[in-house]
Amino acid sequence: MEVWVRWAKEFKPECIAEMQSLTGTGARIAVPLRIKNEIVGVLLLGPPDGRESYTAAEKQGLSSAAEVFALMIENSRLTERALEQEKLQRDLALAAEVQKRLLPPQPPSNGAATLAAFALPARTVGGDYYDFLDLGGGRIGIAVADVSGKGIAAALLMSVVQASLRVISADRDVPLSQLAEKMNRFLYKSSGANKYATFFYAQIEGDGRRLRFINAGHNPPYLARSTETGMEITELGAGGPPLGLFPEIQYEEADLELRPGDLIVAFTDGVPEALNGEGEEFGEERLKELLRWSGGRGAEEISARISSQVRDWMGAAEQHDDVTIVVMKV
Numbered sequence: 001m002e003v004w005v006r007w008a009k010e011f012k013p014e015c016i017a018e019m020q021s022l023t024g025t026g027a028r029i030a031v032p033l034r035i036k037n038e039i040v041g042v043l044l045l046g047p048p049d050g051r052e053s054y055t056a057a058e059k060q061g062l063s064s065a066a067e068v069f070a071l072m073i074e075n076s077r078l079t080e081r082a083l084e085q086e087k088l089q090r091d092l093a094l095a096a097e098v099q100k101r102l103l104p105p106q107p108p109s110n111g112a113a114t115l116a117a118f119a120l121p122a123r124t125v126g127g128d129y130y131d132f133l134d135l136g137g138g139r140i141g142i143a144v145a146d147v148s149g150k151g152i153a154a155a156l157l158m159s160v161v162q163a164s165l166r167v168i169s170a171d172r173d174v175p176l177s178q179l180a181e182k183m184n185r186f187l188y189k190s191s192g193a194n195k196y197a198t199f200f201y202a203q204i205e206g207d208g209r210r211l212r213f214i215n216a217g218h219n220p221p222y223l224a225r226s227t228e229t230g231m232e233i234t235e236l237g238a239g240g241p242p243l244g245l246f247p248e249i250q251y252e253e254a255d256l257e258l259r260p261g262d263l264i265v266a267f268t269d270g271v272p273e274a275l276n277g278e279g280e281e282f283g284e285e286r287l288k289e290l291l292r293w294s295g296g297r298g299a300e301e302i303s304a305r306i307s308s309q310v311r312d313w314m315g316a317a318e319q320h321d322d323v324t325i326v327v328m329k330v
Contacts, residue, residue, distance in 0.1 A: 029054055031062050033070035040073045108134040112208020113258075113330050115142070116303035120270075120311070120323040127154025128268050128322035129161055129197075135172055138206030144218065144326050145199045145243075146268040160190045161197050161243070176201060176214040176253035180239065184216070184251075187244035196244040200236075200266050204258075208330065211264070214253045217242030221266035224291040225259065231292040236264070262330040263294055263302065270321035274310050277317045282310060299329040 005023060008015040022030065026046050033041040043066055048054055054062070107115035117130050127149060133141030143165055147157045164186040168179050179201065187197060200221055202213035213236055215221075220235035238254035267287070274282040290309060294302045306325055 028052065029059070029062070031066045033066050033073060035070050035074050040070055040077075043069065103130065104132045107132045108140050110138040110140055110204065110206065110208055112138075113140070113204055113328055114299040115140070115326070115328050116299040117326040118303055118307045118324070122150070122270070122319040122322050127158050128270065128324040129158045130324055130326050131162060131165065133166070133169055135169065135203065138208070139172075140204045141169055142202045142204070142266070142326060142328060143200070144221075144266040144268065144324060145197050146218065146322070146324075147197045148195055157187075157191055157195060157197065160187060161199065165201070176203065176212055177251045180214050180216050180243070180251040181249065184243045184249050185247065188247050191244050196242040198242045202264075204328075209258050211256045211258055212253055213238070213256070214251055215239035216251060219267060219269050219272075221264055222288065222291060223256070224263040224265070224294060226261050233288050233291060258330045260330055261296070263291060264328040265291060265306075266326045268322060268324045270319070270323040271310060271325060273321055274314050274323060275317050275319060276313050277315055282313050286313075299327045302329065303327045
């Protein structure tokens with residue numbers, strides 16, 4: 001060991017303390033436990049009985065034994081990692097189940113409009129959120145949100161959006177501008193820096209002929225309306241910036257007179273940005289073409305058609321964002 005101390009003093013001064021500590025153990029031989037190019041441990045042995053050093057045959061035997069010990073250590077590490085991975089998968093599956101239960105089981109109905117939706121997370125859990133709220137008196141709330149980030153962190157923030165919306169919308173007389181402002185303050189206090197959520201929220205009035213809405217930095221939903229010249233598509237973009245970026249923000253709500261046959265489609269950016277095997281995006285124009293096809297079809301059929309087209313487009317390609325769509329047909 002003294003040889004190693006001298007070597008450390010000359011070539012590895014940072015290892016001197018370690019070498020001196022090894023010298024104090026009285027070890028006569030140090031056998032590395034090596035896996036490929038990684039040393040997972042060192043086997044230290046004192047002098048053999050009645051001798052000061054080990055024979056060449058004994059050193060060879062120790063070297064062979066070291067390979068076995070190293071494999072035992074590596075197998076133990078791999079088993080521990082596998083158990084940790086299994087626990088993580090169980091936790092993710094539980095989180096996915098909880099998140100699934102946060103989504104509405106089926107949309108409400110007021111007799112004037114039909115609703116449908118689908119969501120496809122890019123991972124086990126996601127940051128997209130949609131909701132239908134029965135506000136009483138024939139009024140229905142429709143929400144779509146996209147939380148920044150991915151995975152568990154985004155899913156937790158999504159639950160904050162859902163909870164704050166449910167609590168604030170319980171006050172049925174709150175203006176949508178104030179609803180968004182309160183949610184913004186709540187999210188700002190609940191999230192870390194650079195965490196935010198784009199958010200679209202609309203309310204169908206009891207007679208089903210008026211839609212009030214607000215858009216907090218979300219992809220503008222499409223209104224598809226049949227006219228004498230064909231299907232006209234406009235965007236619903238009034239509102240303000242995303243929720244949670246700034247402590248105090250003022251939002252503007254807008255309203256819309258609905259007509260029989262009107263179609264409103266709200267979606268997250270995972271829809272136009274869905275990739276196929278060649279890395280091409282689905283794009284907004286393909287989505288608009290599907291709306292032009294919709295004609296007299298109902299919300300469920302339109303939602304199923306869009307879902308099928310987007311899934312076919314993606315195929316087996318890896319996706320980097322969640323896909324969510326909400327359809328309303330007057």
